[in-house]
Amino acid sequence: MASKSRIHAARWAMAALLALISGTAAALEWYMPVGVTRLTQEVYTLHNYVMILVIVIFVGVFAAMFYSVFAHRKSKGHKAAQFHENTTVEVIWTVVPFIILIFVAWPATKSLVAMRDTSNPDITIKATGYQWKWGYDYIKGDGEGISFLSVLATPREQIEGTAEKGEHYLLEVDNPLVVPVGKKVRILTTAADVIHSWGVPAFGVKQDAIPGFIRDTWFRAEKTGTYRGQCVELCGKDHGFMPIVVQVLGQEEYAQWTADQKKKAAAAADDPNKVWTMDDMKARGQKVYESNCVACHQANGKGAPPAFPPLDGSKIANGPKEAHIDIVLNGKANTSMAAFGKQLSDTEIAAVVTYERNAWGNHTGTLVQPADVKARRK
Amino acid sequence: MSAVLDTHGHGDHEHGDHDHHGHGPTGLMRWITTTNHKDIGTMYLWFSFIMFLVGGVMALVIRAELFQPGLQLVQPEFFNQMTTMHGLIMVFGAIMPAFVGFANWLIPMQIGAPDMAFARMNNWSFWILPFAGALLVLSFFTPGGAPGVGWTLYAPLTIQMGMGMDLTIFAVHLLGMSSIMGSINIVTTILNMRAPGMTLMRMPLFCWTWLITGYLLIATMPVLAGAVTMTLTDRHFGTSFFNAAGGGDPVLYQHIFWFFGHPEVYIIALPAFGVISQVIPAFSRKPLFGYASMVYATSAIAILSFIVWAHHMYVTGLPIGTQLFFMYATILIAVPTGVKVFNWVATMWQGSLTFETPMLFALGFLFLFTLGGFSGLVLALAPVDIQLQETYYVVAHFHYVMVAGALFSAFSGVYFWLPKWTGKMYDETLGKWHFWLSMIFFNMIFFVQHFLGLAGMPRRIPDYNLMFETWNKISSIGAFGFGLTQLLLLYIVLKTIRSGEKAPQMPWEGADSLEWTHLPTPAPHHSFETPPVLK
Structure with missing residues (x-):
């Protein structure tokens, strides 16, 4: 060409x-x-x-x-002209x-x-910025209905320098965005808390994600492969730790991927009426805690006060469980504490609340069931 | 120009040292109560230098953390606080007060006036500053620390911050009050207190650039005050200016902020242009080329600066028509800016050049500011900007304009007028060292940041992928070199004051404005008690 x-x-x-x-x-x-x-x-x-x-x-x-x-x-004896x-x-x-x-x-x-011409896309995906991860919802086109969160996968040890840093240090996630090659992909951006910005240099795309508003951009990747970007609008503490990874697959691989995703989603769906045991709930809760809460409240539950309060020994984690469920569901206004109601299922919220109330120095013995969370949702 | 000395009788009472004037309080009280434009100018300059060191230390914390990948020295929250306060302190605490200091010292002398128009207000507009600076520094000691939101203070991240945010808002209010009072004073002085015969079009260009800057300040500082006040009421009084859930819009903040923010760039750059327009002719021994077109270009830049703000917002998702308008307006600024650069080069052309420290810094300014202007043109193109927005390319661009532009011009001015201010000569060898070290280290810090930006490294991140490591190392080493070099400036100035050789009446043979031709060196405590006679 x-x-x-x-x-x-x-x-x-x-x-x-x-x-x-x-x-x-x-x-x-x-x-x-x-x-x-x-x-x-x-x-x-x-x-x-x-x-x-x-x-x-x-x-x-x-x-x-x-x-x-x-x-x-002057040292060469040049006399100044006087034109001006x-x-x-x-x-x-x-x-x-x-x-x-x-x-x-x-x-x-x-x-x-x-x-700026975002008309006639083959696939439309909504990218939602959260402090500090991305959520993707496939809204239209192949893969419609798929929805997942995409969180930094670099282990903490590499950041702190106790483990060797990998090639994709800080540019790797657990669940990359997957799109087919050669299709026009329209990305709708929005945010849940503060302004983020979604961009991938290899696609020439960058669009702010603004809470309460939807903006859009598009790309058509012409080559398969994995492409990496980062949030580029300062969004608080972990602004540097919410990368964007896009995997561009061939048409058939993409079809395979969407089918797998749908099967997985069906298998993983929790029965909201299940009654859990304490140990299962705590184990599940620890996983939820590690992917959603640990950045601020820390693995040891001590937080980083005053911006990020400790959960170990906190009034909320040791008080009535309703107040605890509410703050996880709705967040706390004017702080970084996000509302997790829309990000997590009833089971996940029940699990993480149970975990927080029974981990570290907290020994409330309360076991929260998904039904308890459902009852608190408004 | 004639170099006739005319001290107008007052010179008889001078003892050659303006620090010991016959009346008024002495010691600390002298500085607190002074209404003298020279004392106030001196205080502005020292305040700005102190803030420059404070902001510089913050920059070094940033560069130390970025020396290698991984988190070593500071946590991300503190890193964000550093980037925020470095920006605020450098812009409002260091660069702006430095040029107000120059304005205080020079404008009355250059237009043949006895002092500033509002001498008491002048005192007040300075003494607000230390309190504003203290509020900024104090915010580190509040629960949650200083705000970690960037100097642009974008909503709604500002809503999440602790009490430090409120202190910062009040500091911005105070800084704005100080700037408005200072600029009203400057505009009034220039319009009303020129000596007979000093028509506007005969004024030194430094006065012209400040006249226009004064208007820019009066027009934009209230807008910034509005933006931060809306942030304050959103935080505490239940308003929703920037909150979509209450009918507001976070992007509204950015429009208001940049409506102030872009003229602010020229508030900093225009006085710098003014200094350069005094220095280059003096060391070329040739009048400034295209004086009238310089005045028109300055005015054109000032007017255009009000209609380009949204080029800071190309990725917020503005409608395409809006993007195109702001792109064209921004590109247009290259025309008057180009005229200025061409005029400066034409001033040197066929001159009789010497290269003392002020001239070296002026040439450094010319070379690097133009480079920063070109990267500005690259960023003005919206499609290219979408790749470069919020990356280190932007950081490199505005530091070429702010540091190699404004700061180098301030250095140039300090060396140029130091003999007039103190009556003593600085050490030329050390001055040249200061220039060359600054020049080398500056480019070491910021030239490589263009590469980082092109390769896609976002700004305001405390940690990065290994592919960015080499450039960051070079940049960090340069930063420490640059920081240490500035201590040399402090040493040079102190050495000049304590033990500098007595300056000749006319240290620079090509200088031709009134402070050189009509006043003794050092300048007397009161400039012109009777207006000078201009032919």
Whole structure:
């Protein structure tokens, strides 16, 4: 393809130019990714075009300045001229940049119009930002009805430096977003608490997720593979720890994946009327706690006061169970304590409340059943 | 220009040292009660330097944590507090007061006035600042610490913060009051107190840039005060300006903030342009090229700065028509900015150049500010910005404009006017060291951050993937070098005051504004008790 070879030629030209400046090995990440969508490639080309233009102007202007610095020195006996205006020159250097800018604005306008055209998607997925994870709901198209949370998978030990860091350190999740190759995927973004931002550089996509509002963006990945991004809007404590991973699968693999997901969902669905034993509930609760609560309240239940209060010995965890269920369901206004009512099932909430009331120094002995949680939902 | 000395009789009573004036309180009371524009200017400059060191230490905490992947020194909450306070303190505590300090010292002298128009208000507008600075620092000691929301204070994250957020809001109110009073004073002084014959179009460009900056401040600081007050009432009084559940909109905050925030960029940059427009002609021994077009370009930039704010918000999901409008308006700013750069280069062209420290910093400014302007043009293009928004590319861009732009220009001004202020010469060799070390370390910190941004590293994160490690290491080493280098400036200034050689009457042969041509060195305590005679 002609456009592809142009991109490659531009890439090499840029690499040569910038390698001169940086003087670094090619192995280092130092430049914009070419990406795997047509739009990223357009952005990439536009960026190269502007960079070359900018470098040429920069070199021109500063060649004049440095010529002056070397030639028009007092130490060389240069006498100062006394001119201080020249209307012709001043008009030229106002009008010429203006014309150059039109040539920059034109391709930028074209790309932007294409980027914002989210019409006729094959698949629509809602991405919800939570403090600090992403939730995905497949709303329309193949895979409709699939819904899951996507949480950082990097172990705590790697972050704290007691274990060796892996290749995808901080850019790995338990459940990546899965999409088919070559299909137009529309992403709706929103958030549950504060503003987050959903983006994947390889797709040329970045869209703020704003609580209470729905925004959209789209991409059509042209190559299978795994692509990684991060939340890019400061969203509190663990802003740096809520990556976005997208797996692009071939058509058949994608169909297989959606079928698997639906089977799994059916198998994993908890019977809300089941009556649990204390040990089963605690074990389940510990899992829920580890994926939802541990970032703030810590594994030892001591929290990080005052922003993140301890649960070990807390009034709520040792008081009436209704108040405890309520705060997990509805969150606490004006704090980072999220409302988990919509994220977790009755069984999961019952489990985590049971766990919190019977872990560490808390020995209330209360066993909360899914039915108790259901009764507190309004 | 003539270099005629005219001290207008008052010079007879001077003892060559303006610190010992014949009347008024002495010691600490002198500084608390002073209404003298030079004393107040001095206090502004020292305050700004102290805040510069405080904000600098915070930057070093950030860079130390980012030296390698993993969490080593600080926890993420504290890291966020550092990024927030570093930004607020540098913008409102260091850079802005530094240029108000220059304005106080120089504007009355440059227009032939005895003092500022509202001398007592001038005292007040300074003395508000230490309290505002104290509130910011105090917020670290409240439950929950300082706010960890970024200097932009975006809602609704601000709603989750502790009491430190309220202290920060009040600090912003106070800083705004100080700025408004300061700018009313400056505008009034320039419009009403020029010596006979000092027409507007004969004023030194520094006064022009401050006149326009004054208007920008008066127009935008109340808007910022509004934004933080709405945050305050959302936090405590049940309003929902920025809360969708109550009919508000979090993005509204961003519109209000950036309606202040973009002119703010020029509030910082214009006085810097002013300083450079004094320094380059002086060391080129040639009048400023295109004086009139400089004035028009400055005005054009100021007007355009009000209609470009949403280029900070390309990824919030604005309608495409809005995005296009803000993209075109932003690109347009390149035209007057380009005119300024061309004019400065044309001023040097065919001059008789020397390269003392003020000129070196001015050239450093010109070179790096232009680079920052170009990365600004790249970011102005919405499709490219969508890749680069909220990455280190943005961080690199605005530090080229704020540090290599505004700060280098302030350094240039300090070296340029230090002989006039103190009557003594600074150590030229040490000054050159300060320039070259600053230049090298600055680029070490920030040039590589362009690469980080292009490769996709988000800003405001305390930890990162291994692929970003090398650039972060280089950047962190540069940061510590840059920080230490600034202690050299402190040493140079103190050395000048204590044991500098006596400055000649005209340390710079090309300088031609009134403070050089019509006042002795050092400048007397009161500038012009009778207006100078201008031909």
